[in-house]
Amino acid sequence: MTDTTLSAPAAQAPGRLTRLRRAMPLLVLLSAVWLGLMVLAAVLADAIRPYAVTQMDLSARLVPMGTPGHLLGTDELGRDVLSRLIQSIRVSLVIAFGATILSAVVGTALGFLAAQFRGWVEQMVMALADFQAALPFMIMSLSVLAFFGSSMTLLVCLMGFYGWERYARIARGLAISASAQGYAGAVVQLGARPARVYLRHILPNVASTLIVSMTLTFPEIILMESGLSFLGLGVQPPETSLGNMVGFGREYLTRAPWIMLAPSLVIVLTTLSISLLGDWLRDRLDPTIR
Amino acid sequence: MLTYILSRLARALLTILLVMTFAFVVLRMSGDPAIILLGPDAPQDAIDAFRARWGLDAPLWQQYLAYLKQLATFDFGVSMRDRAPALDLVLERVPATLALTVPALMLKIGIGIPAGVYAALHRQSVADRGVIMLSIFGFTIPSFVLGLVLVLIFAVRLDWLPSGGQDTWRHAILPIVTMSVGGIGILARFSRSAMIEVLGQPYIRTAMAKGLSWRDVVWKHALPNAAVPIVTLIGFMVGALIAGAVVIESIFSWPGVGRLIVVSVANRDLAVVQCLLLVIASSMVVANLLVDFAYGLLDPRLRARAATH
Numbered sequence: 291m292t293d294t295t296l297s298a299p300a301a302q303a304p305g306r307l308t309r310l311r312r313a314m315p316l317l318v319l320l321s322a323v324w325l326g327l328m329v330l331a332a333v334l335a336d337a338i339r340p341y342a343v344t345q346m347d348l349s350a351r352l353v354p355m356g357t358p359g360h361l362l363g364t365d366e367l368g369r370d371v372l373s374r375l376i377q378s379i380r381v382s383l384v385i386a387f388g389a390t391i392l393s394a395v396v397g398t399a400l401g402f403l404a405a406q407f408r409g410w411v412e413q414m415v416m417a418l419a420d421f422q423a424a425l426p427f428m429i430m431s432l433s434v435l436a437f438f439g440s441s442m443t444l445l446v447c448l449m450g451f452y453g454w455e456r457y458a459r460i461a462r463g464l465a466i467s468a469s470a471q472g473y474a475g476a477v478v479q480l481g482a483r484p485a486r487v488y489l490r491h492i493l494p495n496v497a498s499t500l501i502v503s504m505t506l507t508f509p510e511i512i513l514m515e516s517g518l519s520f521l522g523l524g525v526q527p528p529e530t531s532l533g534n535m536v537g538f539g540r541e542y543l544t545r546a547p548w549i550m551l552a553p554s555l556v557i558v559l560t561t562l563s564i565s566l567l568g569d570w571l572r573d574r575l576d577p578t579i580r
Numbered sequence: 581m582l583t584y585i586l587s588r589l590a591r592a593l594l595t596i597l598l599v600m601t602f603a604f605v606v607l608r609m610s611g612d613p614a615i616i617l618l619g620p621d622a623p624q625d626a627i628d629a630f631r632a633r634w635g636l637d638a639p640l641w642q643q644y645l646a647y648l649k650q651l652a653t654f655d656f657g658v659s660m661r662d663r664a665p666a667l668d669l670v671l672e673r674v675p676a677t678l679a680l681t682v683p684a685l686m687l688k689i690g691i692g693i694p695a696g697v698y699a700a701l702h703r704q705s706v707a708d709r710g711v712i713m714l715s716i717f718g719f720t721i722p723s724f725v726l727g728l729v730l731v732l733i734f735a736v737r738l739d740w741l742p743s744g745g746q747d748t749w750r751h752a753i754l755p756i757v758t759m760s761v762g763g764i765g766i767l768a769r770f771s772r773s774a775m776i777e778v779l780g781q782p783y784i785r786t787a788m789a790k791g792l793s794w795r796d797v798v799w800k801h802a803l804p805n806a807a808v809p810i811v812t813l814i815g816f817m818v819g820a821l822i823a824g825a826v827v828i829e830s831i832f833s834w835p836g837v838g839r840l841i842v843v844s845v846a847n848r849d850l851a852v853v854q855c856l857l858l859v860i861a862s863s864m865v866v867a868n869l870l871v872d873f874a875y876g877l878l879d880p881r882l883r884a885r886a887a888t889h
Contacts, residue, residue: 420591421598424868426823426860429841433853434606436845513722517827520724521842533724540728540831544736554725561720 318570321563328560332380341370343377344528352546363548365538374530375552381531382557385446386512392450393511394504397457402488404458405465415462419455427452428514435523445524449515453507460503464496505568509561516557532557588872592865599861600854604647607850608640634660634850647854656858657851659844666855670840674822674859677829677836680752681821684759688817691760692767693810699768700775701798711768718765727758727831744833755832759825763817770813774806781805807878815871819864 331338340359346367355363362371404415431448438444465488468474477491516533518524520540525531527538532553539550614622614630631637635646650657656667692715699711734754735743742751778784779802787801788794822837829838837856844852 417594417598421595421602424595424861424864425599425602426857426864428826429823429857429860430603430606432826432841433603433845433857437607437848509720516722517724521827521830533722536724536728543728543732547732547736550728554722554729557725558721561722562716565716565720 318566321566324559324563325567328379328383328556331376332383335376335380339373339376341373343369343374343530345369345373352542354546355548355552362552363546365546365549366542371549371552374535375532375556378530378532378535378553379556381525381529382512382515382533385442385449385515385525385531386508388446389449389452389511389515390504390508392446393452393454393507394457394500396450397454398461398493398500400454401458401461401463402465402492404462405469406484406488412462415458419458422451422455428517431514431518432521432523435518440523440526442525442529445515445518449511452511452514453503456503456507457500460499461496464499465492468492468495502568502572505564505571508568509564512557512561512564585873588869592869595865596858596861600651600858601644603854603857604644605640607853608636608643651858656855659849659852661844661847661849661852666851667859669852670837670855670859673835673837673840676746676834677822677825677838680755680759680825680828680834680836683752684756684763685814685817685821687756687760688763688767689814692764693771695764696768696771696773697775697798697803697806700772700779703776708772711772715765715768715772719762719769721761723758723762724827724831726761727754727828730754730758731831744831746834751832751834755825755828755834758831759828767810767813771806771810774809775802778802778806804878808875811874811878812871815867815874818870819867822863823860 340361346369347364348367351364351366353360353364355361360370360372362375364370365374400415400418404412434448435444469492473495474487474492477487482491512532515524515531516536519531519533520537522537525534527534535553536550536557539546539553542549614627614634614636618626618630628637635643638646647657656665658664659666659669662669695711695715699708702708731743731754734741741753742748743754745751784797784801787797792800823841825834825836826838826841828834829836830842833839837860840852841856844856
């Protein structure tokens with residue numbers, strides 16, 4: 291794990307995107323700018339939205355992109371696509387952020403617990419992680435949402451279950467190897483309690499790896515949420531999310547493709563940006579990868 | 581070796597049991613199928629009769645024991661909606677789904693691995709960069725977006741292919757392509773990095789130093805060693821053969837397992853949903869088991885380690 295400085299071939303085998311990054315560091319920059327724009331749109335949604343999300347204009351239904359007053363056109367009820375898109379970005383990002391943080395916190399906490407207590411606690415956490423990995427997550431979510439009825443809170447909690455086992459495995463492994471190193475033993479000797487050792491000393495040392503796996507989980511959660519919303523089981527109308535817009539836009543694929551294309555493009559660009567940024571971050575931060 | 585296999589089997593069974601228990605509890609806790617199926621205006625005695633008929637009036641733990649007893653005799657329950665055995669309903673949909681997922685898997689393997697290996701062997705070339713870019717794009721684009729864009733182009737604008745249904749082989753083209761793109765991207769990227777890692781190993785230098793042709797080095801030394809991580813990934817894909825098509829079947833109105841999931845979930849058809857989850861979880865677990873055993877075949881070192889387990 292710490293043999294990075296020793297392995298000579300490291301120079302010959304840089305990260306997957308290293309070549310690309312050297313050629314076009316611009317790409318990473320563009321990704322960061324795009325993500326910044328998305329966050330800005332989500333934060334300022336209420337201020338920059340030209341119309342209310344549910345405001346209908348029945349005289350201007352299904353007008354195409356570029357119509358004055360409706361830059362991205364309108365949908366079947368004459369609602370402004372741009373306004374709905376901005377609101378959707380907010381909803382989808384809030385769900386994805388909430389869920390990513392939830393799963394990172396739960397997973398890391400369980401991983402640390404396993405590392406601290408070992409024995410049967412560790413066995414149980416690892417068995418749960420195996421179970422989570424074998425669970426057909428999409429189908430389980432479908433059933434839970436259909437049977438309980440979809441709500442924003444439930445959706446965030448459910449998505450927060452996604453991927454916790456990866457953090458748990460990583461956190462456990464890193465914490466165990468950290469405890470074997472001098473610094474953790476030193477603070478224990480100084481009389482620090484386990485909570486302090488883990489939160490103040492081990493966590494900062496393993497944070498970069500955990501952040502990298504967050505950038506990997508984040509786009510998957512966006513895809514999962516938009517997939518569920520697309521199937522009509524995620525975010526419910528009149529609230530809107532990116533997947534939900536694509537799902538409804540599908541009905542008008544032939545007559546008004548812009549309803550579906552605008553949110554699709556946002557989803558693709560956002561997940562693409564996070565992946566590129568995540569790859570770059572991993573190459574920069576993660577000492578465990580080559 | 582035998583104890584290793586047995587412990588893996590026991591763990592696999594435990595995982596399936598956990599999935600089933602979880603599904604059972606969640607599904608029973610989350611709403612009354614009697615009201616969904618009979619409608620909100622159904623008279624109370626009809627609802628009571630329905631609950632008694634399906635054993636929904638017993639306490640949860642009794643229902644659970646009864647369910648386990650059923651499973652032990654390979655009885656997977658009966659659909660609450662059309663009274664057909666749940667397993668039959670599920671199994672009759674499996675061929676339609678496999679008709680999409682198996683060709684898609686072959687495309688993923690047939691295109692993804694060669695592309696990744698080629699990129700690894702020609703690093704920093706234009707082809708390599710193209711493979712990286714396309715593979716990132718491939719696995720970040722959601723299947724429903726890709727599916728709808730393909731429909732828009734090939735069915736709506738060009739009118740070359742049908743947009744949905746299952747009548748001829750031409751109906752399968754768009755769903756299969758949609759399904760393969762993500763997997764091709766993932767496999768290409770994965771095999772590229774696995775190959776690059778292997779090519780940097782000392783035994784490759786040794787093989788070249790003793791005068792083997794480049795072809796032999798790649799085929800006999802590099803590829804078999806790069807195969808272990810790639811096989812893991814293919815194992816996941818095999819495990820998802822039955823379940824992996826929910827969204828895509830829904831886009832192309834393909835009457836497979838995915839459609840059955842969406843429909844029976846919407847109908848609260850408990851027995852069918854549980855049976856589906858059982859079949860899907862089992863297929864995933866079996867695929868993982870096969871991968872574990874395939875490791876032994878691919879990598880003698882792992883075989884030795886397993887024997888000492």
